[in-house]
Amino acid sequence: MNIIIINGPNLNLLGKREPGIYGSQSFEDYLEELQERFPDVTISYYQSNIEGELINTIQETGFICDGIVLNAGAYTHTSVAIADAIRAIKCPVVEVHISNVHKREEFRHHSYLSPVCLGVIAGFGMDSYRLAIESLIGLNKEKEDEH
Numbered sequence: 001m002n003i004i005i006i007n008g009p010n011l012n013l014l015g016k017r018e019p020g021i022y023g024s025q026s027f028e029d030y031l032e033e034l035q036e037r038f039p040d041v042t043i044s045y046y047q048s049n050i051e052g053e054l055i056n057t058i059q060e061t062g063f064i065c066d067g068i069v070l071n072a073g074a075y076t077h078t079s080v081a082i083a084d085a086i087r088a089i090k091c092p093v094v095e096v097h098i099s100n101v102h103k104r105e106e107f108r109h110h111s112y113l114s115p116v117c118l119g120v121i122a123g124f125g126m127d128s129y130r131l132a133i134e135s136l137i138g139l140n141k142e143k144e145d146e147h
């Protein structure tokens with residue numbers, strides 16, 4: 001199984017950025033833990049601060065991988081273009097947030113992406129990514145059982 005994690009703006013600063021909200025672990029360290037935890041899954045990773053680059057990656061991977069775990073950061077709350085990219089591709093996308101966006105400022109309560117994603121996982125810290133991967137593994141198993 002091939003899964004890609006795509007992180008949006010400012011998530012390259014995880015570990016340094018507002019640790020009270022986002023924790024003190026870098027994403028690179030967390031990714032190693034994830035890869036050890038799911039040895040049968042190829043987990044790739046991409047991060048960009050640039051909206052168009054995130055869209056390019058969604059387009060490039062969205063027809064060939066089994067699932068995308070997407071934390072679009074603040075673009076979640078602003079980007080019709082990322083929502084359109086998700087609509088355009090074939091593989092399921094799980095929207096992820098480290099923080100519980102619903103506990104925070106009102107502008108974080110709305111997501112352009114949720115209506116076009118398989119589901120949303122928010123508020124479990126870095127563990128949100130693990131939960132998203134498990135949901136995609138479960139979905140893949142269901143598909144295999146159908147065949």
Ligand code: DQA
Pocket residue numbers: 009010011071072073074075076096097098099100101108
């Ligand atoms: C975030 C929540 C967003 O509102 C914020 O802009 C981020 C990170 C999260 O993971 O909790 O950059 O997506």
